[in-house]
Amino acid sequence: MNTPKTSKINSLLSMIPSGIVLTSAWLAQQGYSLELQKQYRKSRWFRTIGTGAMVRWDDDVDYLGAVYALQAHLGMTLHPGAKTALSLQGKSHYLGLAEKSVMLFGSPADKPPLWFVKQEWEKQVNFKLSGFLPAELGLVDIEHRGFSVKVSGPTRAVMECLYLSPGEQPLLEVYELMEGLNNLRPTSVQKLLEECTSVKVKRLFMYLADKAGHDWFNYLKKERIDLGKGKRAIVDNGIYIPKYQIIVPKELESIR
Structure with missing residues (x-):
């Protein structure tokens, strides 16, 4: 029979996809206290990758797994x-x-x-x-x-x-x-x-x-x-495009 703590970690692991970063703030919001998070790290369920962030112990997490946390957990x-x-x-x-x-x-x-x-x-x-x-x-x-x-x-x-x-x-x-x-x-x-x-x-x-x-x-x-008013020089020594009032690279305008 599972203990409450084992049941809680199993619930967490089944809820989150692999390959993502977990933020301490989000975990706390889900009912996983900082003390419980510490126990999970000590028990090698998770490992820290910096203050306020962790990943599953054996997970290979790329930058998109971190972007997921920024968007889904931190609302950035x-x-x-x-x-x-x-x-x-x-x-x-x-x-x-x-x-x-x-x-x-x-x-x-x-x-x-x-x-x-x-x-x-x-x-x-x-x-x-x-x-x-x-x-x-x-x-x-x-x-x-x-x-x-x-x-x-x-x-x-x-x-x-x-x-x-x-x-x-x-x-x-x-x-x-x-x-x-x-x-x-x-x-x-x-x-x-x-x-x-x-x-x-x-x-x-x-x-x-x-x-x-x-x-x-x-x-x-x-x-x-609204394209604004006045000329805009995107580059120096380029070609002026009257229709859009911009100066662009000569090699770009030469493409037909």
């Missing part, structure tokens, strides 16, 4: 974005992307906890905290090792790439990504463009989508998208 907006999100959805393989590092986007208030930052994950994790898009808009769920995490959908991911451009993300590469997005829903694109607060991102997105000649671009209500 941090999510795989930009090229990382596209790669997770199989939409950037033709770029030859060898993902040695990944990019997480999130709201300015969502500073990642120290246990996440200090942990040596299988890939280098970079962060970009910005409010240029609403936190929950344009995200999709992907399945990974028996659990799901929210990542940027294709439209949001490209906009995040453009947010990083040109300093952290080559524009030529973003154009290649844009060329592959021929099945976007105009209504979803419209919403993101209307809610985006970055004029640079909106102008570049419109320019690249126009250049790629996607059918969905023709269905956008362009008069409802």
